[in-house]
Every structure is written in C-alpha cells, then in structure tokens.
Amino acid sequence: MAASIRHLRMFLVLGRTNSVTRAAESNHVSQPAVTQAMAKLARDSGHALFQRSPQGLFLTEAGEILHHRADRALRMLDRAMADMDRAIRIQATWQQLVALIAVTETENFTLAARRLGLAQPTVHRSTTMLEDAAGTVFFQRTAHGLIATRAALQLAQAARLALAELEQAESDLAALDGREVGRIVIGALPLSRSGWLPRAILAFRKARPSFPFQVIDGRYDELLLGLRRGEIDMMLGALRLPSPIEDIEQRRLFDDEVVVVARRDHPLIWKADPGIQDLAAYPWVMPRRSTPLRRILDTYFAARAPVDIVETSSVIMMREILRESDHLGGVSRMQAEVESEALSILPVRLPNAMRPIGITTRAGWEPTRTQRDFMDQLCRTAALLS
Structure with missing residues (x-):
C-alpha cells in the first residue's frame, strides 16, 4: 500500500517550507510526529529524502522526485474532495479509498470484499467511515443493488489515478539506484499487434532484457476505460478523430x-x-x-x-x-x-x-524515464514503417 496520506501531506509542507515547525502547525500535529513520519517515509522509499542545513531541511534528488509525484497525487484527491467536508482530507486512508474503488466497480460489498480478499464487514466499515468523513452519500440502495453517486465515482477515479502516480514515483526512485521497478502496461488495438508493437518491444528489450511488459488486447472502449482509470499506461493503434473525450491525448505517428x-x-x-x-x-x-x-x-x-x-x-x-x-x-x-x-x-x-495511427495517453500523464524511453522506441519503430 502507498505511504500514508497524512504522512504525504506533512512531507509536502515540509518540502515547500523546509521547516518541521511549519509542517507540524499546518497538519495540526507535534514536531516529533512530523520527524517520525519523515523517517518512515525515508525507510519505505529506501532513500534519504531531506538534507539538513542551517536554513532548514531541503529535499534531496530522491525527495524532489517523491515530492513532485506526491503533490500530483494529492492534488487529484483534493480536487475530488473539494465539495466534501474537510474532515475527509485528514481522515481518509488508502485502505478506505481502495475499498471505495472496489465497491464502485462491483456495485456490491460482498463482491468487493472478495476482490480485495477481505471480510465483507471490513469493506462496508471502510466505505462507511469514508462516507461519514466526507459528509455526503456515496451509495444508494435500489432493488437492483448499489448505485454509486457522482461524488463516489469522482473520488474513486481520483484515488485510482493518485495510486498510479505513486507507483510512478516508486519506479522513478528505483531508477536513481540503477534498478528497474514496475512494468509497462499497453493497451493494444489490432493494428499495433501486426509488426509495430512487437518490433518496438524486441528492440527495447535488447537494452533492457528483463523489463516486464503487459500487453492487453481488447476493444477500443474497454482499453480506453482502463487507460483513463490508470490501469493502462498507453494505448496503441488507430486514433479517433475527433477525440472521444477531453481527458486523453493522442499523438499521431504514421498513417x-x-x-x-x-x-x-x-x-x-x-x-x-x-x-x-x-x-x-x-x-x-x-x-x-x-x-x-x-x-x-x-x-x-x-x-x-x-x-x-x-x-x-x-x-x-x-x-x-x-x-x-x-x-x-x-x-x-x-x-x-x-x-x-x-x-x-x-x-x-x-x-x-488512410487512418492516423499513434499513441493515446491520459491528458497530463507524466511517464517515468523507462516509459519515456519506450515511447521513443515506438516513435523510431513507427518511422521505419511510414
């Protein structure tokens, strides 16, 4: 599970102000609590996140990476929580948000619990506590089961993308040590499977022979849903003109x-x-x-x-x-x-x-160094085909 949301909020303030005192005051905790939280973040990340100077604590290179990704992740959550009670920003946990995601997707507490490998009362309690903190209704019961409200759907989507952002941070941090963490998940439309994508993967794996790929075949609407949820990094194949929705970006590579x-x-x-x-x-x-x-x-x-x-x-x-x-x-x-x-x-x-062929990603998505290198390889391979 990703680092505590409360710890990340302390980390963001400390990274901006360079002051443990200000981080403590902003988060309504003691200074020792901030110090302990930062020590845990450093242990979990495997990197020193701050360096001390007479002027305060300043982010290391690893700290800058995590700060950037954590800031993006929590901004996503905060936008979804904007119309909810402020308590949810303080009380929400990743466990509760993961439960919310599962229930919104399955529309059933029992199915959500089974997916997460938890007891049904545990999942129900997590979503209820989150709902109470938000001060709004997340689910409505009908004769056909649960229906997620707009607030629940928006928060679940934000949580999915925030968690994906923190997975990106893990990959970025590993790259500092020369390690490769994570994988590239590709949604492959029919054309991309016929030469372009296989050639790009083989060329990429000459330099990184052990880096894992997951290629998901499917219909456009299914892959688009996975892309927008953060479950897929990029989608390859025929572009849709005009774009079917505003929160994606399409990059034409060839016709x-x-x-x-x-x-x-x-x-x-x-x-x-x-x-x-x-x-x-x-x-x-x-x-x-x-x-x-x-x-x-x-x-x-x-x-x-x-x-x-x-x-x-x-x-x-x-x-x-x-x-x-x-x-x-x-x-x-x-x-x-x-x-x-x-x-x-x-x-x-x-x-x-003639159809435009290329790469579709989420709007505003920032690839890791490995993902960016692979996209460069896709462009080089496409140039040989055009």
Missing part, C-alpha cells in the same frame, strides 16, 4: 491504409478492376461499426452494402474465414502484409482509406 483482402485463389484476384458491385456480391468479414475501419468500409458501400456480413474484431478469425471461403475482408495494409502467405490484397482503392 495506414485500409485495403480489401481475400484468399490467394479468390475469383476476384484475377479481375483487373473490381468495382462496388463485384465486391458487394460476396460475403464479408468486417469489424464492429464503432471502429474507424468499419466507417471507411460503410462509406464505400453506402450505395450498395453487402447483405452477408460477419462482424469480428479478431484478425485471426477473419483470416481463417477468408482462407476457407469466398468471403472478403477489410484490414489495414500493415496487417494484410503480415498475413500475405494466406491472403492477397485486391486492386481496390477505397476512398478516404
């Missing part, structure tokens, strides 16, 4: 073309210039309607859409259906080239078929 593919001996392979009537006469495998690729295909077929369509977001599923039938499919040129042993690209030019 990729949508092409029509079929099995290598498909009847249309021998046709010099297949038109919309030729294409619409065959069954199709297409991605879901919410995707940019599907919108390009639907625009092309606006006048005469195929009547026989299989929808899937799986390139493997599409490939297998196309290999065993006369179905046609629409994929990115990069993906088609990876599947060239099984599939051929038809000589069809789709209108407005």
Whole structure:
C-alpha cells in the first residue's frame, strides 16, 4: 500500500517550507510526529529524502522526485474532495479509498470484499467511515443493488489515478539506484499487434532484457476505460478523430491504409478492376461499426452494402474465414502484409482509406524515464514503417 496520506501531506509542507515547525502547525500535529513520519517515509522509499542545513531541511534528488509525484497525487484527491467536508482530507486512508474503488466497480460489498480478499464487514466499515468523513452519500440502495453517486465515482477515479502516480514515483526512485521497478502496461488495438508493437518491444528489450511488459488486447472502449482509470499506461493503434473525450491525448505517428483482402485463389484476384458491385456480391468479414475501419468500409458501400456480413474484431478469425471461403475482408495494409502467405490484397482503392495511427495517453500523464524511453522506441519503430 502507498505511504500514508497524512504522512504525504506533512512531507509536502515540509518540502515547500523546509521547516518541521511549519509542517507540524499546518497538519495540526507535534514536531516529533512530523520527524517520525519523515523517517518512515525515508525507510519505505529506501532513500534519504531531506538534507539538513542551517536554513532548514531541503529535499534531496530522491525527495524532489517523491515530492513532485506526491503533490500530483494529492492534488487529484483534493480536487475530488473539494465539495466534501474537510474532515475527509485528514481522515481518509488508502485502505478506505481502495475499498471505495472496489465497491464502485462491483456495485456490491460482498463482491468487493472478495476482490480485495477481505471480510465483507471490513469493506462496508471502510466505505462507511469514508462516507461519514466526507459528509455526503456515496451509495444508494435500489432493488437492483448499489448505485454509486457522482461524488463516489469522482473520488474513486481520483484515488485510482493518485495510486498510479505513486507507483510512478516508486519506479522513478528505483531508477536513481540503477534498478528497474514496475512494468509497462499497453493497451493494444489490432493494428499495433501486426509488426509495430512487437518490433518496438524486441528492440527495447535488447537494452533492457528483463523489463516486464503487459500487453492487453481488447476493444477500443474497454482499453480506453482502463487507460483513463490508470490501469493502462498507453494505448496503441488507430486514433479517433475527433477525440472521444477531453481527458486523453493522442499523438499521431504514421498513417495506414485500409485495403480489401481475400484468399490467394479468390475469383476476384484475377479481375483487373473490381468495382462496388463485384465486391458487394460476396460475403464479408468486417469489424464492429464503432471502429474507424468499419466507417471507411460503410462509406464505400453506402450505395450498395453487402447483405452477408460477419462482424469480428479478431484478425485471426477473419483470416481463417477468408482462407476457407469466398468471403472478403477489410484490414489495414500493415496487417494484410503480415498475413500475405494466406491472403492477397485486391486492386481496390477505397476512398478516404488512410487512418492516423499513434499513441493515446491520459491528458497530463507524466511517464517515468523507462516509459519515456519506450515511447521513443515506438516513435523510431513507427518511422521505419511510414
């Protein structure tokens, strides 16, 4: 669990004022309490956080790193707590906030307790104490279960991001000692898995052979939720224009073309210039309607859409259906080239078929040094593909 919220508040004041006295007064505790809290923070972080001088206590390099991350984390919490009773800023603990996150996500105390490996009364007590300190209602009971209020959802989201920020601090501090802590979690949309991301990971691991990666496949909306919650560091693949929500940032790295593919001996392979009537006469495998690729295909077929369509977001599923039938499919040129042993690209030019490909992150997200280095590698790899 992250360092005590109260200890972090003392640490922030001490780092700004260089005075134990002021830190104690600001947090309504004794000076020995501040000293003990700072000693525990130093032990837990594995670094000296302050250096003493005649003018007071000043942050070390490690202290500056933790101070910056802790300040970002607590600002997130304080913005969510702005309309709540002030007591919650003093009394809230990470254990209570983690319980709140679990209950808002599961909408059930028993399921939340099971997820956390705790007794149900413990989770209920934690959220109740947090609710009392906030002076507001966090959950409403209905015939269908618990419904989290807006205040609960905002605080749970802030707590998720604050905890992610402190995990970033742990990684930053480890880098000072030449150690690597943590992992890079990537939300991979279909195109990124076909060459770009695998090449970038392999190139990165030549310099850092043991650094762990977690690659999560999924639909755009699922990965976006994980990104916004702080569970995913970055999302790779086709960008959405315009941006679907304000709290993300999109960085275009290259463009990729949508092409029509079929099995290598498909009847249309021998046709010099297949038109919309030729294409619409065959069954199709297409991605879901919410995707940019599907919108390009639907625009092309606006006048005469195929009547026989299989929808899937799986390139493997599409490939297998196309290999065993006369179905046609629409994929990115990069993906088609990876599947060239099984599939051929038809000589069809789709209108407005270029899609921007890149990296999506949370707005205001500050990567660790390792994450920043990997993003640089993604850019270098993308430059070779464009």
